[in-house]
Amino acid sequence: MSNDDNSDENRDLLEIPCRKCGQKHNYLLDVERSYVVYNLMSTHQMKPVKKTFTRIFICPIKDQEFQVTFSLIQSFGTIIRNVVVKGVKDGGEKETDSEQE
Numbered sequence: 001m002s003n004d005d006n007s008d009e010n011r012d013l014l015e016i017p018c019r020k021c022g023q024k025h026n027y028l029l030d031v032e033r034s035y036v037v038y039n040l041m042s043t044h045q046m047k048p049v050k051k052t053f054t055r056i057f058i059c060p061i062k063d064q065e066f067q068v069t070f071s072l073i074q075s076f077g078t079i080i081r082n083v084v085v086k087g088v089k090d091g092g093e094k095e096t097d098s099e100q101e
């Protein structure tokens with residue numbers, strides 16, 4: 001239930017256990033979604049589907065790249081077209097529009 005923060009609509013936050021330093025980092029993802037309208041014949045697709053992506057992440061502590069395969073939930077009426085890793089979410093950043101906690 002957000003008011004006017006549409007710019008964050010496509011931002012997902014993903015926590016990844018880092019292979020380089022063993023800690024967990026929160027990465028910002030830019031998720032390209034397409035919204036589709038299913039017809040009534042497609043009711044068997046009502047269940048959310050997991051879609052798997054493999055992307056390169058950079059450990060902010062070791063400054064090294066590592067590859068991670070992760071899944072995002074593709075909810076009904078939505079197709080995830082692409083995911084871009086935007087970088088690490090700064091832990092010191094103020095969470096003004098936090099809906100996660």
Ligand SMILES: [Zn+2]
Binds near residue numbers: 023025059062
């Ligand atoms: Zn790390």
